[in-house]
Amino acid sequence: MAAKKMALIATKGTLDMAYPPFILASTAAALGWDVQIFFTFYGLQLLRKSLDDIKISPLANPAMPMPVPMPVMVQMLPGMESMATMMMKNKMKSKGVASLQELRDICLESDVKFVACQMTVDLFEFETSEFIKEVEYGGAATFMEFAGESDVCLYI
């Protein structure tokens, strides 16, 4: 029986939205699926050599649980984004949640294919040298070729 296929589109570059594509991809790969992730717009940030700059912002994010209620005027102060990111990362560590780096490494080890959207790389004037070497570059047609044969196809 041919392996099942999953095609993902990763469009977000914040800490919370970086998890779903890497979690699904690493799990599917562990189950023997062929997986391809197409990174476009802010999702390109997930392909940088270092993921240390991936952050979460409490601003305009009313669903984010906070230890104490925090007015928007406080959330917009300098350093709040870094603080929220640090708190989230500490929380994840204490709950046994993998780091983004670890999940991405697992994806790469298990042959998940990473495709970066050439159009948005050019749009944001990124250099391919800023990204990990495993990345391939392509466009919508590249995605359609794989997605057309996929069993699961998600836009994240």
Added chain:
Amino acid sequence: MEFNKEFDASGLSCPLPIVRTKKALADMTSGQVLKVIATDPGSGNGLLEHGSERSKFVFFLKKA
């Protein structure tokens, strides 16, 4: 149940119990049995037999 190798995934959250179980199976040979202990209720795939020891899930997987 007899097993050839044990992997303790206690305290790990989704998807680590699954992806690391896969890694643990990688260097085993066909027919060998892996014992996996997990505390994440979302884990569990292709298990031969499982039981609950307190709040832990114990799985036995046989490599195909």
